[in-house]
Amino acid sequence: MYDINTVIFDLGGVLVDWNPNYVYHENYFLTKEQKDYFFNNICTSEWNENQDAGYSLKKATEEKLVEFPDWKNSIQDFYGKWEEMLGGPMNDTVEIFRQLKQNQQLKFYALTNWSAETFPIALKRFDFLHWFDGRAVSGEEKTRKPFPEFFQLLFDRYQIDPTTSIFIDDNLRNINAGNALGLKGICFTDSKQLKEELKKYGLL
Numbered sequence: 545m546y547d548i549n550t551v552i553f554d555l556g557g558v559l560v561d562w563n564p565n566y567v568y569h570e571n572y573f574l575t576k577e578q579k580d581y582f583f584n585n586i587c588t589s590e591w592n593e594n595q596d597a598g599y600s601l602k603k604a605t606e607e608k609l610v611e612f613p614d615w616k617n618s619i620q621d622f623y624g625k626w627e628e629m630l631g632g633p634m635n636d637t638v639e640i641f642r643q644l645k646q647n648q649q650l651k652f653y654a655l656t657n658w659s660a661e662t663f664p665i666a667l668k669r670f671d672f673l674h675w676f677d678g679r680a681v682s683g684e685e686k687t688r689k690p691f692p693e694f695f696q697l698l699f700d701r702y703q704i705d706p707t708t709s710i711f712i713d714d715n716l717r718n719i720n721a722g723n724a725l726g727l728k729g730i731c732f733t734d735s736k737q738l739k740e741e742l743k744k745y746g747l748l
């Protein structure tokens with residue numbers, strides 16, 4: 545048996561459905577090559593993570609417009625239509641969270657890469673984001689996963705012992721970063737897999 549008293553959740557891709565394809569759908573660009581170029585060279589995941597770590601959405605957009613003026617509408621849509629990228633709750637995972645909450649011995653925390661400018665939108669929309677005992681939002685802390693200081697900030701703020709904690713994230717890079725700090729990790733793929741992994745730890 546494992547001695548687990550804390551569950552740490554990532555949010556986007558685990559509890560909240562967030563996907564740029566809701567804006568940049570199959571008919572948005574004229575060709576697949578245009579779409580690939582846009583995401584590989586302009587509004588890349590690395591660029592978005594910079595804003596997740598606290599950089600201004602307005603400044604980031606303005607800088608991209610100077611660099612790629614021919615892509616004006618597409619660049620402006622990334623944050624201009626950000627709310628459309630925010631889907632609904634990932635209901636099956638939220639239900640697992642609800643079941644876990646029945647265990648009074650467990651504490652729950654969120655560790656999320658999320659812009660401080662957009663996170664309030666999610667807080668208003670999703671009541672389950674208020675079920676946590678605490679959270680660390682990258683944009684508010686000016687750092688992000690996978691950097692160890694972001695994990696450590698959560699540990700220190702809430703007196704979390706990583707060796708008695710489970711960390712659930714859909715990005716293996718982040719799971720590996722947590723492992724290096726003593727966290728047991730579950731790399732989320734879907735709710736069925738998550739449920740089976742949690743059963744192994746005796747949490748469901």
